[in-house]
Amino acid sequence: xxxxxxxYAIKAMICISxxxxxxxxxxxxxxxxxxxxxxHFIAKILQELSRKNLVKSIKxxxxxxxxxxxxxKTSIADIVxxxxxxxxxxxxxxxxxxxxxxxxxxxxxxxxxIKKHLIAMLExxxxxxxxxxxxxxxxxxxxx
Amino acid sequence: xxxxxxxYAIKAMICISxxxxxxxxxxxxxxxxxxxxxxHFIAKILQELSRKNLVKSIKxxxxxxxxxxxxxKTSIADIVxxxxxxxxxxxxxxxxxxxxxxxxxxxxxxxxxIKKHLIAMLExxxxxxxxxxxxxxxxxxxxx
DNA sequence: TAAATAAAAGACAAATATGTCTTTTATTGC
DNA sequence: GCAATAAAAGACATATTTGTCTTTTATTTA
Numbered sequence: 001x002x003x004x005x006x007x008y009a010i011k012a013m014i015c016i017s018x019x020x021x022x023x024x025x026x027x028x029x030x031x032x033x034x035x036x037x038x039x040h041f042i043a044k045i046l047q048e049l050s051r052k053n054l055v056k057s058i059k060x061x062x063x064x065x066x067x068x069x070x071x072x073k074t075s076i077a078d079i080v081x082x083x084x085x086x087x088x089x090x091x092x093x094x095x096x097x098x099x100x101x102x103x104x105x106x107x108x109x110x111x112x113x114i115k116k117h118l119i120a121m122l123e124x125x126x127x128x129x130x131x132x133x134x135x136x137x138x139x140x141x142x143x144x
Numbered sequence: 145x146x147x148x149x150x151x152y153a154i155k156a157m158i159c160i161s162x163x164x165x166x167x168x169x170x171x172x173x174x175x176x177x178x179x180x181x182x183x184h185f186i187a188k189i190l191q192e193l194s195r196k197n198l199v200k201s202i203k204x205x206x207x208x209x210x211x212x213x214x215x216x217k218t219s220i221a222d223i224v225x226x227x228x229x230x231x232x233x234x235x236x237x238x239x240x241x242x243x244x245x246x247x248x249x250x251x252x253x254x255x256x257x258i259k260k261h262l263i264a265m266l267e268x269x270x271x272x273x274x275x276x277x278x279x280x281x282x283x284x285x286x287x288x
Numbered sequence: 289t290a291a292a293t294a295a296a297a298g299a300c301a302a303a304t305a306t307g308t309c310t311t312t313t314a315t316t317g318c
Numbered sequence: 319g320c321a322a323t324a325a326a327a328g329a330c331a332t333a334t335t336t337g338t339c340t341t342t343t344a345t346t347t348a
Binding site for chain 1: 335336337338339343344345346347
């Protein structure tokens with residue numbers, strides 16, 4: 001569904017969100033270990049997210065990545081759009097180039113409904129929503 | 145959502161289905177042109193589909209690819225499974241390795257419903273269902 | 289100001305997906 | 319049996335994604 005980079009981005013955001021609530025910053029290495037991902041690769045992804053203002057960063061001692069209050073409201077959809085673009089918004093499931101409301105493929109309308117729910121889900125769920133269940137061990141960012 | 149190979153496979157199956165109803169066989173080149181895809185690449189994909197018995201083929205003069213009655217009942221899901229595997233059945237949307245009913249990520253249950261509809265759609269729609277709308281110019285396998 | 293820290297940037301490498309070309313094998317019609 | 323046809327197979331090439339390593343830049347603390 002999403003690229004590996006995008007999955008990493010989502011996990012990294014969740015990780016940083018949870019660990020930076022107390023005002024602390026989180027380093028690349030800590031993020032990488034927390035989500036079981038290669039650190040240099042995560043570094044690149046975080047730079048991308050930083051350029052797109054989805055995450056804040058500070059260099060130097062005690063530096064690292066963190067989320068501001070407003071950024072806790074970032075939705076999964078925002079992250080997906082930042083990394084994978086808006087394919088899921090526009091593309092035909094079957095990959096037909098000429099599929100639209102005017103020339104709908106046989107599954108167009110049915111998929112339109114499904115897509116609506118999918119997008120609603122991605123837009124409704126914000127990074128901040130993940131803090132508590134993560135705190136409470138309801139789910140895990142990596143195999144334990 | 146699906147790999148390029150998988151999208152090609154679906155389109156190729158639809159194309160062959162429509163053009164082989166009259167007992168004729170369809171050649172690789174004709175398929176490739178009909179769906180606007182590279183012919184050698186399509187050849188490989190068709191070999192794969194052939195090995196997995198989703199399409200029949202005959203070598204030599206008047207040979208080519210075709211579908212038997214039973215194969216008209218092949219669903220999109222069947223093709224997806226043959227080419228991309230069963231990722232969409234099993235994988236967490238967020239890519240979490242440890243997401244399950246026991247440790248559900250915050251969108252697990254919501255996505256489960258969406259996935260149910262998605263899979264139902266893919267399993268319900270068979271290749272044969274596409275013949276008529278394609279005949280009637282309701283949709284197109286490539287840009288015209 | 290110097291040393292330590294940590295992100296930013298960019299070059300490089302490996303893996304995978306996609307695409308191209310050539311040779312081999314099977315079938316048909318003459 | 320021979321020539322023509324068309325899929326099967328496999329080698330090769332390119333592009334994209336993913337992953338690694340090194341250098342640079344910014345910041346802090348002593």
